[in-house]
């Protein structure tokens with residue numbers, strides 16, 4: 324795609340977000356769902372496949388373009404992006420990068436068009452920060468595989484048509500080795516999805532448990548090489564982390580805009596609260612951190628595209644930006660005073676929504692472990 328085509332897409336996304344989605348935020352919060360009309364608009368704009376390859380119906384954006392769009396998506400309720408996030412990200416990328424031609428032809432056009440929803444099923448009860456401890460198994464049975472186990476907190480599971488499932492195919496091997504990835508259609512007998520989780524925030528974005536009970540899938544369901552699934556998970560998670568960092572930038576911009584508008588208008592003692600320098604300080608701190616975060620995301624994305632850094636940079640960006648947006652949303656509530664604590668005030672909602680960014684696709688602690696470990700390995704420290 325050339326620069327002009329991308330500019331048009333970005334402008335259209337910005338317009339959709341600001342003119343159509345922002346006014347729907349309270350409805351999405353109250354009804355806990357994305358309206359059908361909005362889902363249709365998302366599909367029409369090609370957003371279900373914006374990061375999937377063009378030859379399979381996607382828009383094929385680069386990582387640098389991805390973060391620019393994600394900053395726009397981040398300006399409104401995270402439920403909006405979440406609806407098409409797994410197709411473009413953690414689930415769709417596994418098929419796009421590691422699937423064979425048959426799998427790509429079978430699934431990617433449907434994912435790109437929004438006719439199919441894909442979910443990424445990695446996390447288990449005792450395998451979250453360390454997914455290499457996962458216990459879901461896939462046993463060979465003639466020409467097919469039999470999958471048993473359960474996954475939790477799986478985004479879009481209640482809507483999903485297919486799951487990219489990570490399961491241990493070699494029980495003899497511990498840790499990341501011996502894990503394979505499969506594409507499992509939701510209609511396969513033995514697949515069940517639990518009730519929607521009740522969450523702190525991000526209303527309208529759904530997660531649930533998924534159970535695999537003697538689920539028979541054909542040999543063609545295996546994605547890539549047997550025993551190499553864990554490396555695939557790490558690859559797509561790293562890309563996802565940079566995307567999340569950009570969403571955090573968008574959300575911080577939104578709560579800053581809300582806070583500036585409020586501080587300029589709301590009065591105490593007859594004067595706008597923006598006249599108080601301590602209120603100005605809160606706006607200034609968010610603004611400065613936001614500029615730093617935006618520059619970081621753009622720089623890390625360029626290095627990702629060039630292949631210079633696909634791991635430490637994305638982890639660093641996710642760590643910094645998710646912690647930054649937590650401070651930004653907290654200050655935004657403070658600027659709004661008591662109103663900031665009331666439901667229906669956007670910053671109250673963003674304060675709860677932002678909390679997830681420090682948890683999923685690797686907690687802040689996990690990002691620190693990745694960054695610190697990589698720096699020390701590069702310096703020659705032997706693995707313990």
Ligand SMILES: Cc1cc2nc3c(=O)[nH]c(=O)nc-3n(C[C@H](O)[C@H](O)[C@H](O)COP(=O)(O)OP(=O)(O)OC[C@H]3O[C@@H](n4cnc5c(N)ncnc54)[C@H](O)[C@@H]3O)c2cc1C
Nearest residue numbers: 443444445446451452476477478682683684685686688689
């Ligand atoms: C809303 C939501 C959506 C999600 N969507 C998906 C999805 O689509 N697909 C999917 O597979 N998963 C998904 N997840 C799972 C998510 O990625 C995990 O919850 C996350 O990785 C943390 O794992 P855990 O919940 O098991 O916590 P734990 O790993 O038990 O962590 C608990 C605490 O221990 C700390 N900790 C753990 N290990 C270490 C360590 N080595 N060093 C230092 N501290 C450590 C953590 O940082 C944390 O503070 C989702 C989760 C949520 C809440």
